[in-house]
Structures are given as C-alpha cells and as structure tokens.
Amino acid sequence: MSQKPGPETLDHRTPDHKPDDDLRFISLKSLTEAEIAEARLQDDDLPPLNTPEDIEDFALQDDYALNPQYIALVIDSADRGDGMRLRELLDALHPADIADLMGFLSADYREQVIPWIPADLLAEVLPELDDGIREEVVENLRPDDLAEVLQELDSDDAAAVFEDMEADQQKAVLAAMTEADREAMVTSLSFEEETAGRLMQREVVAAPDFWDVGQAIDHMRAHAADLPELFFDVYVIDPGHRPIGALPVSLLMRTARDTPLSAVMEPVTEIQVDVDQEEVAYIFGKYHLISAPIVDAGGRLVGQITVDDIVNIIQEESREDILALGGVSESEGRDADLWEMVRARLPWLSLNLLTAFFASWLISLFEAEITKLVALAVLMPIVASIGGNSGTQALTVSVRALSSRELTTANAIRTVWREVRVALVNGVAIALLLGLVAGLWFHSLLLGLVIGLAVVITLTAAALAGTLVPLTLSRLGRDPAVASPIFVSAVTDCMGFFSFLALAAIILL
Known part of the structure; x- marks a missing residue:
C-alpha cells in the first residue's frame, strides 16, 4: 500500500468548515436533527472501546445496521487526524460493515478513511462496495496498490473489481501484477459479462478418479496455501480433466482413508461457462446446490461457483426487477448523480404521458355524456384506480413467476385462467359494494349497476x-419487468374509462 498520510494530511477542512458539516452524511439515513445532535458524543459519554469486541458491539445495532454514534466517532477521528484510531475502528468490523460505512460517508471523508485500511482488509471490502463508490475508491489507489489488493482476492472477486476500472488504469494494474496473476485476470475477463465464466472462481480442488480418500486429504494438506479460501466439494476428474463426480468435504473427512474416491463420489451438476448468471442461480435453487463445477465447451473443469456468489446474484436480479417495475435504473443509488436519475426516469414518464393522452382522448369521446351526468366524472377515477391496483397485483405475481420459471408457455393458459377467475370473483365483490354506495349516493340504482x-x-x-403483457415481452426476448408496468397501466386506465362511460351512454342516457 502507499505510505499512510499523517495527521497533517488528514484534515482537508476549509477555513469556512462548520462543525455541523461533520455529520451531513447521516441525512442519508433520514435521521432527525435531534438524532444527529444525539450522535455527537463527548469522550466522557463513550462506552469503553478498548478491544475489537467492544468496538464491534458499539458499531452495530440490534438489526445489524451501523450505529449513527459509531459513524460520528469515525468522522471525529478523521477530523482530528487520528489515523491510528481510525484503523482501530475499522479493523474491528466485518468487511461488509466497512462497505456500509463507506456508503454513509461523503466522498471527502472516504478519501481520508480509505488510506488507513490495510491491503488485506481493503481486498475484502472492495467487492462489497456499491459499484459507484468502488469506482471512486479504485480511482484513488495507485496501480501497484491495486495489484496487491487484487492478488489477495479470489479470481471471481478480482475480476469484478478489475472490470470497473478505466482502460488506462487496467493496463497499469496488469503491468504491476505477476505474470501468473496477469494471465488469470485476462482469462477471467475473456468470458462474457453476467455469465458463469465471469462469475466463477478459477481456484478449485480436484482429484483424479484413481486416488483414494487418504491421498486426497494428504494432497490438500501439503498444498494448503494453494487451496481456495472457501470450497465445499472436491471434484473427481477423469484423465481428460472432465468432472465425473464430487465429494463433499464433510463426507471426505468421515470416510476411511483407503476408500477409493470413485466409490463414494456423488453425481455432479455441471454448468457451461457461457450460461447466463440468472440461469446459474435457477440451477442452484432447483437442485439445492452449494457449489457447482464450471466446464468449457470440451467438458473440461475450468472453475467453480459457490453459493455465496449465487446469493449475490439472486439479490442483484431481484433488485433489478424491483427497480425495473418502478421504472428506475440500477445506477440510482445513494450517491447517484441528479442528471443520471433524470435521464433514467424521463423516458418512461414520457411514454406514460403518451398513454395518458390516449386515455384522455377516450374520455373526450364521451364529453356530451359527462356534461349531462356529472356523476360520471366523479366516479371515473374510482374505476381506473381499482383496475390499476388489480393490474399491479397480477403483474407482480407474473413477473415473479417468470423469473422463478413457475410461469412458462407450458402452463400459460392455466395461469391466465386462474388470474381471470380471481379477478372475476374480486370484481363481483367490489362491484356489489361500489354499486350499492354509488346508487345510494346519487339516488340511482342504474348508475350503481353501470359502475x-x-x-x-x-x-x-x-x-x-x-x-399476458409480461409473458409476451418474455417471449420476445425483452425484460418483462421493464416495460410491462406502462402497458398494463395503459390497458387498465383505458378499459376502465371506456367501459364505464360506454355503459353509461348505453344504459343511462
């Protein structure tokens, strides 16, 4: 790592710096002014923080969220230029908690705090950071420091960090790596993004099929330094380096040493390097896998994927679907740029505007009827609102079913018919209640019948x-979560207005 700055370089405050600026980042947690003031602790108010256990207990609340008072303590240490205290406060936390802390600090404070994180700990923190923050942190590190950090990581995490760098920085970092690490990085990046090949780690434990349990255990002990940091299975391979089975470590350790691996190995679920990461997550979920071997086009073992990576993928895909349903983008995190957020949302709002104009045009066709019976204008929003909520319910269920493979063309008709039956039952129940209220309100049973x-x-x-909308979009190769809400909203609004006004024109006028 680069030389750590001393106290004189840590204090970047300007002459007009105000004490209230120190906790401006806490507004991201939506804290009140009273809570911010309470977070400002005097030394006498602090609990004893003499051990890492004391610091960790103080830093985390019962829900594992960071304590605002701990964040205030980090800021105070940075402002005082107390680098050693910063290191104590950071060393006590899990890398994921440090990544969370970086998200609550302003960019200026991140620049002050990052240099006090040791290289081995920073290597674990980088993969946990939000993409935008990670890019900012990486930009402020020297190539040789980055090379040192990346060499501490498993190949999959190293590739994830490396691909976020600018091209010039990537070249400089590759030049600072050893030849073996450089070749491993280039190989990892040769696979398409969001595929098993990019997701996998190249570190894997494999044993030939003619070994016994004792030979496998002795080999792992003799080469402990080369083993992956986390692995669950020993893959049994044939002379062509193709996986023919897997032996869970738990089974390996309780099996007699002279037992051939081929006699106790279990069937293995192979995954091709070019399989999409969402498909990989589905395979893990369907077959309850903890790890899986990744093979190339020739069936040769080239890496593995473990369940901790799949958890991240599932969270990422779920987050993308939720954001897409709301018409917002993945980049709209807590540090997102204002104009990036505007550009991400404006196109969908514009499309929604077009559908709204169409709905208004439909209403204008019944202008004479609305003029004759003002009650129509009063009740129209109710019909559209109920239809919109029903459409959102059906859409949410359908998108979730598509992502989990519960909805396919094989059961599409059955699923559609089920949703229609649910809608009919709900529609009759709501119609009876709303018709009764409208009839009594406007003293017209026919109006109640119409609505x-x-x-x-x-x-x-x-x-x-x-x-049908998300199912059709999926069949066309489009993401059903992205465009479906606009079209479903347009259908429910237009059908709600048109059916109500048309029925009123036929029955009442």
Missing part, C-alpha cells in the same frame, strides 16, 4: 394484461 359492471370488466382486463 358495478364497469368494475368487473376492468378487473378482468387488468388480470389479462398483468399476465
């Missing part, structure tokens, strides 16, 4: 749209 029928029609259309 009741409109609700049944709208909820049925919403169920069809909420199921």
